[in-house]
Amino acid sequence: MSAAAILIPLPVLIPMLAAAATLIAGRRPRVQRLISLIALSAVLAVSVTLLYLADRGDTLVVQVGGWGPTDDGLGPLGISMVVDRLSALMLVVSSIVLLTVLLFAIGQGMRDGDDRQPVSIFAPTYLALAAGVSIAFLAGDLFNLFVGFEVLLAASFVLLTVGGNAARIRAGVVYVMVSMVSSMIFLTGVALVYAAAGTVNMAELAIRLDDVSPGTRSALFAVLMVAFGIKAAVFPLYAWLPDSYPTAPAPVTAVFAGLLTKVGVYAIIRAHTLLFPDVGLNPVLLVAALATMLLGIFGAIAQNDIKRLLSFTLVSHIGYMIFGVALATRLALSGAIFYAAHHIIVQTTLFLVVGLIERQGGSATLRRLGGLAAASPLLAILYLIPALNLGGIPPFSGFIGKVALLEAGAADGAVLAWMLVGGGVVTSLLTLYVMARVYAKAFWRPREEAPEGQLAMAAPTALIADGGGDVEFNARADVGRMPAGMVAPTVALIGVGLALTVAAGPIFAYSERAADQLLDRRAYVGAVLGEPS
């Protein structure tokens, strides 16, 4: 048995077993924390090893239970788990995010006092979420991808409504309903694909779908795109996201914003390159990408609550990735992959910074905040770096990803592609405007000038606390203290974002190799079905 065969299932197994262990240790928060930290660090180590192995050029496959392809020409009878460069990169980035956000949550939880926290639920659910994300990235067949989505969704339902106050229940109902409907559409897609091709293994599908008539293929692709589009929050299916994310606790929103939509983007990339490479729906995707970028950022301009504002920028920047996928050239795909990695890190960092702003300023709405730059220069720097990165200011990784996408759009040369290039530039500028607006209002202007500056929340949105209503700003006891346990993980994640900038050359070269691998399906199919490629 090769090293890869042992390593591949581990990103799923470790968090699942750790979730069980933390459930047993429910009454001992310290043990829970220790188990979760060890588990997620181990997942990170495994993912990095897989990245190294995958970058040697082979697609790594493990047939679960040994039910691989049979001698008499049947495809894999069991479930295949596959690691190629794309899934390895996504695994590494997601495990970095999961680990740092866990550290942030622990820092916040320790500060707030564990007696008020439903810790016994948080750790197991968080680990189940990690397992679900890993299943989705490793899935080698369509139904297993569905199961991965369900595992991470079920965990996210619990995390989003943790504490169960009125606002979170309201947001949770919207989220649960939308997710269930998208899952049902996905399952319908799986059923129809199975009816058309008689298999749900992606490698086999890649061969067999070529024999299906083009009309049927487009229809199958469209059904799957609607399902993935809801999960990735692509226009016109994004309205649920800004409605449900902002009410959750800061660490939960951060990890959702970073990972969950990107799992949808990953599924779109996979379906578009492996299963349906030449379906004529690219113009539709391009229009959807353009609308996602512009409407998302227009939505962000109208918002006062920073969390909602960031949720809209999150939606908006999903458009860039869809843009890259829809162009489907080597440069566009590598741009999309690089941008996905960059966006996961930066968007998560920004939501963590909002957690710190709530801590420091006692609120996350621009109607109340002010004078933060004077109160805490550190916080101003922590906000400014990822904000400029998201806005695409030249030295940062956001700029590099955008330039690749814009170049790919210009190389394509069609009218629609040029419109998207224009839309991308406008979105980038408006993102900068939105980020600068937050900076001007929350950090520069004196607090007295804020319309409701005299008020603060009685307590910041911790894992369970309800905020407790408004108090006079001066009367709030814990304002202005950011615990080191929350600052350190944020700094670390900003460091990762900067590393993505400094090491952009090798990482972009990696994503180009990943794009090559995606465009040449034979290697993937050959590795899974055990035929010489």
Added chain:
Amino acid sequence: MSPSLVGLVAIGAMLSCGVYLVLDRSLTRMLLGVLLISNAVNLLLLITAGPSGNPPVRGRTVLGREITADPLAQAMILTAIVITMGVAAFMLALAYRSYQLTTAEEIGRDPEDVAVAERSEDDHRDVVTERPARSPGERADLDELYDEEHET
């Protein structure tokens, strides 16, 4: 193998009822809608299954029969049923909690949307001549704002 029309019509009917129920504001009805839709999709999976074939075991018979139904579709349906059941249980808990908190299991309006609507209303304050006085904490209902605008 061609699927039977009766099954497809039944699936269509269940789906449309499910969609109708999901569009309701009451949580229990939405839950019933989701359950109907998921059952319809499960039926669809059953119908799309391949033709029956040899049993996969040695000797090629199961209980004296030489053909069995497509096991993969059944496995997928089972998984889907279990997932739906778990989520349904969670949704019932949500509905109960929502009922506890508000004694009404309806989805309220998004407060931030109302705030944005209010703000755009504020910009045209001169258009709305008479507006009932509100205490600072109270927020206008969207319907109310809408009515006001049309009365004046």
